Amino acid sequence: MLLTSLTDSQDLERAVTVGEETLSRSELVDRAGRFAAGIPDDGPVAVHATASMDTVVAITGCLLAGVPVVPVPPDSGPAELGHLLRDSGATSWSGERPDGIDLPAVVPGTAAVSPRETDPEATAMLLYTSGTTGAPKGAQLSGRAIAAGLDGLIEVWDWTPDDTVAHGLPLFHVHGLILGVLGSLRLGSRVVHTVKPQPARYAAAGASMYFGVPTVWNRIVDDPASAKALGGARLLVSGSAPLPASLFERIAGLTGQAPVERYGMTETMITLSAHAAGERRAGWVGLPVPGAQTRLRPADDGAGETVPDDGETVGRLEVRGPMLFSGYLNRPDANAETSTGDGWFRTGDLAVRDPGGFHRIVGRESTDLIKSGGYRIGSGEIEAVLMDHPAVAECAVVGAADPDLGQKIVAYVVGEGTGQALIDHVASQLSWHKRPREVVFVEALPRNPMGKVQKKLLGS
Structure with missing residues (x-):
């Protein structure tokens, strides 16, 4: 089961905090179980994924019920929202209702239902990629893939039930939702969502692990008092975009520790990361997490070849492992384009790898490869x-x-x-x-x- 800790007898007084609202593990299980009781069919359920406890309850309820969930960005425009609902085949809706939504609402039941045993290979979550061309694509993530991705990070980040994770990231992406919330629910650690990723709110969270994107970290170092308040944490994680070397050094100087950088995609979860107990190098996203493999193919499609691990030669990054998605919904063309046929996924990113296996991402192949x-x-x-x-x-x-x-x-x-x-x-x-x-x-x-x-x- 993906959210294993929720079925344990242990009850944390403060398992989840979102803004001013806090639920213990038993309270979350009860609310999520009542939400699950109100799901009218086998879904999928579209969840208006605001930064709220209602979002956490709804997504948890869908996972406990074994019903696919589609987190919907709350700022989706009418065209994007219409595409997500049509493409996903969502049959019900949870949360605030924008104009034009005619799906039936999920009405929680009066009594919680027990977690449902489901096929771990079945789609648990449909996350839509932002996409630079064309309509967003629905990445199908199974419960097994999500669990494998989280377990790899739990190992390399030395993540334990004693940790408190804090962040203010969106609850419709891998970083904020799967890592920032589901990781804690799977392991049994506490999670604090600050609603907004403001420096003062991060500083007040009193966490041992903080997640942020470069924009958030830039704001934090511009507020030295808040940055220094994070000095008691054991892990500061940055991802979703490259972290400038100067910002890396400023974080280290103000907090007393270098941040951990990592790499992943909606389709792959996190496949590369620096280790909590290992080297943290500015501009480099580390080593494959347990279960993940990488290879760098020549940019000129050299058949069966890989580029040298010299830290300089650019190659097309391909990954494989149990944390990969099951494919794009309704997009056989995109599946054929990104799959090698032997289990490798073409990320579309360009990278270099040094002799020790450390990776550095240098751009997107479609727009960032320059032959000069x-x-x-x-x-x-x-x-x-x-x-x-x-x-x-x-x-x-x-x-x-x-x-x-x-x-x-x-x-x-x-x-x-x-x-x-x-x-x-x-x-x-x-x-x-x-x-x-x-x-x-x-x-x-x-x-x-x-x-x-x-x-x-x-x-x-």
């Missing part, structure tokens, strides 16, 4: 170095056609200063051939409705 002067370069590592420059607020690096190099590296920058200063800055941190040949200052970067930079529009 015979070199294959990931734009992500250049962007990370540029973001460490105090004059740079935002940046995006692309390859532009060049008659001599094939592609030249061009950096689009929101900020101040001179282009030559930024070129020299990159050259001082990375290999000479990775320096931008041109810097273009812009007022803003083009972004899609999800906030992701649309690199294909740069230079057009």
Whole structure:
């Protein structure tokens, strides 16, 4: 069973806290069991996944009932929301009801039902990817996959029932929902959701483990008093986006410990992470977690080949392991595109790996692979170095056609200063051939409705 600790006899007085509301384990089991009693059929159930205890109860109730759950981002627009409901085949709704929703509401029963034995390979959760092109795709995660992913992290992070996890991340993604809430419910540790990821709320949580994304950590280090209050924690975890090296150092300087960086996707859970008791290296996302395997394939599709583990050669990252999803719902085309046929998943990310097995993510293959002067370069590592420059607020690096190099590296920058200063800055941190040949200052970067930079529009 995925949420094993919820069926234990032990009762934590404060198992889950969301904002000002707290439930013990027995109280959560009762409320989730009553929610499960009200589910009208075999689902899926769409849950309006606000940062609330109601969301935790509803998702827990679906998992205990063995009914697939579809966490719906509360800021979904009408078109996106309509697609999620049609594609998932959701049969009922839980939570606040936006305009246009005509699904029947789940009405909790008066008595809790017992957890239901289900097939561990059946879909437990449908998480929709944000997607940079086309409509979001539904990633089918089984109970077994979620459990395997969590158990791998429990081991490498030395996570125990004595820990308290605190975060203020969304409850419709892997990071905030599965790691931040379900991990604690599976293991039996306490979880505190701060509703908003504000520095003062993190500082007041009194946790031993904190989860955040780079934006959150940047806000925390800008509030030194709050950052220092986190010094008593044993693990500070950053993920979901690259953590600039300068921010890594500021976190370490204010809290007394380097953060743990990790890598994963909706489709794969977390497959790479630095270990709690191991090395933590700025810009590197660590080693495969237990059960996960990785390989780096040549960017030119070299059949049966892998790239050398030299920490420099860029390859296409592929992963496999028991934490991988079962496939995209209703998307055989996407399944064929991302599957190798022998159990490996093509992540679409570019990475390098050093002789010790540490990985560094350098960008997305579709937009971030630049072929310049015979070199294959990931734009992500250049962007990370540029973001460490105090004059740079935002940046995006692309390859532009060049008659001599094939592609030249061009950096689009929101900020101040001179282009030559930024070129020299990159050259001082990375290999000479990775320096931008041109810097273009812009007022803003083009972004899609999800906030992701649309690199294909740069230079057009």
